Amino acid sequence: MSERVLTPRNRGFLFLDSHPAGCRQVVADMWQACPAPAGVPEGDGPVALVIGSSAGYGLAATLAGLKRAGIRGVAVSFEKAPTARRTATAGWYRTAATADIARTAGRDLVFLNGDAFSDSTKEQVADLIEQRFGGRLDYLVYSVAAPRRTDPDTGTTYASVLKPIGRANRTKTLVFDDEGVPEVREVETGPAEGDDVEQTVAVMGGADWERWIGHLAARGLLADGFTTAALSYIGSPLTAAIYRQGTIGAAKAHLEATARTLNDRLDKTVGGRAVTSVNGAAVTQSSTAIPGIALYTGLLRGVLGEDLVPPIRQLAALWDQLTGAAPLVLDDEGRIRLDTFELADDVQAAVAERWETATTATVTDLADLDWFRAEVRRLYGFSVPGIDYTAPVATDVPWPDHTP
Numbered sequence: 001m002s003e004r005v006l007t008p009r010n011r012g013f014l015f016l017d018s019h020p021a022g023c024r025q026v027v028a029d030m031w032q033a034c035p036a037p038a039g040v041p042e043g044d045g046p047v048a049l050v051i052g053s054s055a056g057y058g059l060a061a062t063l064a065g066l067k068r069a070g071i072r073g074v075a076v077s078f079e080k081a082p083t084a085r086r087t088a089t090a091g092w093y094r095t096a097a098t099a100d101i102a103r104t105a106g107r108d109l110v111f112l113n114g115d116a117f118s119d120s121t122k123e124q125v126a127d128l129i130e131q132r133f134g135g136r137l138d139y140l141v142y143s144v145a146a147p148r149r150t151d152p153d154t155g156t157t158y159a160s161v162l163k164p165i166g167r168a169n170r171t172k173t174l175v176f177d178d179e180g181v182p183e184v185r186e187v188e189t190g191p192a193e194g195d196d197v198e199q200t201v202a203v204m205g206g207a208d209w210e211r212w213i214g215h216l217a218a219r220g221l222l223a224d225g226f227t228t229a230a231l232s233y234i235g236s237p238l239t240a241a242i243y244r245q246g247t248i249g250a251a252k253a254h255l256e257a258t259a260r261t262l263n264d265r266l267d268k269t270v271g272g273r274a275v276t277s278v279n280g281a282a283v284t285q286s287s288t289a290i291p292g293i294a295l296y297t298g299l300l301r302g303v304l305g306e307d308l309v310p311p312i313r314q315l316a317a318l319w320d321q322l323t324g325a326a327p328l329v330l331d332d333e334g335r336i337r338l339d340t341f342e343l344a345d346d347v348q349a350a351v352a353e354r355w356e357t358a359t360t361a362t363v364t365d366l367a368d369l370d371w372f373r374a375e376v377r378r379l380y381g382f383s384v385p386g387i388d389y390t391a392p393v394a395t396d397v398p399w400p401d402h403t404p
C-alpha cells in the first residue's frame with residue numbers, strides 16, 4: 001500500500017489531492033452532527049436511492065437517510081479512483097467512509113460509481129433494486145451537480161454555463177492569493193448567448209431526474225407511496241442576476257416544473273409524490289464555482305455564525321418530512337423550504353449591508369473568512385480538526401465491496 005504525507009496544493013478553490021483520513025473524519029463529523037431520531041427505526045428500513053451521494057447535499061442526504069430513516073438501497077456518485085500519481089477524488093474517500101458507517105449501522109447500502117446520466121447506470125441500479133432490495137423503491141433523492149450531460153437518446157453532450165440572462169452582470173467576488181490573503185474584486189460575466197440557456201437546462205434541469213423515474217417505473221420498481229425529492233436553490237437578491245435569474249436559475253425553474261409533472265404522474269400511478277427541496281447556501285465544490293457566491297456565503301456566515309444551518313441538519317429535516325416523521329410543509333409552488341434561515345428578511349438585510357461595504361480592506365471583519373477557507377479545504381479533507389497532517393496516509397483506499 002502506498003503511503004504518503006499529503007500537503008494541500010491548490011489553484012484557487014480547486015485542490016489537486018484529497019486527504020483520505022481528513023475526508024473520513026469529515027464524514028464522521030457529519031454523522032455525529034446529524035441528530036438521532038427519538039425512536040431508532042427498526043428492521044430493514046425503507047429502500048432509497050440517492051443520486052449524487054458523495055458530496056455536499058447528496059452526502060448529507062445519504063448520512064441523514066441512514067440515521068433518521070434507517071434507509072437501505074443504492075447510492076450513486078461519479079468519482080475518480082486513486083492512481084500512482086494522484087490521490088482519489090475526495091468523494092471516493094468520503095464514499096468509503098460512508099459505506100463503513102452504513103455497515104456499522106447494519107444497513108445494506110450499495111455504492112455505485114458511475115455516470116448517473118447514462119442508461120447503463122440506470123439499468124444497474126434497477127437490477128439491484130429488483131434483485132437485492134425486494135423490487136420496491138420507496139424514496140429517490142436527486143442531488144447531482146455536474147458540468148456536462150450526454151443525452152442517451154441522441155448522444156448529444158450538453159454543457160452547463162453560469163451566466164446572467166439578458167445582460168452582463170458585474171458582481172463583487174472573493175478570491176484568495178497563494179498565501180491565502182483575501183481580495184474583493186469586481187468580475188463581469190457576459191450574458192448567455194446562443195443556446196447557453198437550453199444547454200444548462202439540459203444538464204441541470206429535470207430531464208435526467210424524470211428519466212430515472214421513467215426507467216424505474218417501466219421496470220415496475222416504484223413502491224406504493226413512492227416519494228422523490230430533487231435539490232434546488234433560490235438564494236439572495238444579491239446573487240439573483242447570476243443565479244436564480246441566470247442560466248442555472250432557468251435550470252432550477254425547469255427542475256421545479258418537472259417536479260409538478262412528476263407529482264401528478266406519481267399521484268395517479270402509485271399514490272406517490274415528487275417535490276423539490278430548496279436548500280440554503282453551502283460551501284461545496286459546485287457552489288464555489290459560481291461568481292460572487294464565495295463572498296456571499298462568507299458574509300452570510302459572518303451574519304449568522306453558528307445559526308447557519310449545515311447541510312446535514314437541513315437534510316435531517318428533509319427526511320423527516322419525506323417519511324412523515326414531521327409534517328410535510330410546502331410553499332405556494334409545492335416546494336419544501338429548508339432555506340428560511342438564509343432568506344429571512346433581517347438576515348438578508350444584514351448581508352446586503354455588509355455586501356455594500358465589503359472591500360479587500362474590510363472583508364475580514366465582515367465575513368467569516370476563517371470558516372469559509374476551512375470549509376473549502378475540508379472539501380478535500382484538509383483543515384479537519386483531529387487529523388495529523390504530518391503522518392503518512394494510504395491513498396489507495398478501495399471502493400466499497402458489496403458482495404452480499
Ligand SMILES: NC(=O)c1ccc[n+]([C@@H]2O[C@H](COP(=O)([O-])OP(=O)(O)OC[C@H]3O[C@@H](n4cnc5c(N)ncnc54)[C@H](O)[C@@H]3O)[C@@H](O)[C@H]2O)c1
Binds near residue numbers: 057284
Ligand atoms: N451548494 C449549495 O449552496 C446548494 C444550495 C441549495 C441546493 N443545492 C443543490 O444541491 C444539489 C447538489 O449540489 P452540491 O452543491 O451538493 O454539489 P457537489 O458538487 O457537492 O456534489 C455533487 C454530487 O454529484 C455527483 N455527480 C456529479 N456528476 C455526476 C454524474 N454524472 N453521475 C453521478 N453523480 C454525479 C458527484 O459525485 C457528487 O456526489 C444541486 O442540485 C444543487 O443545486 C446546492
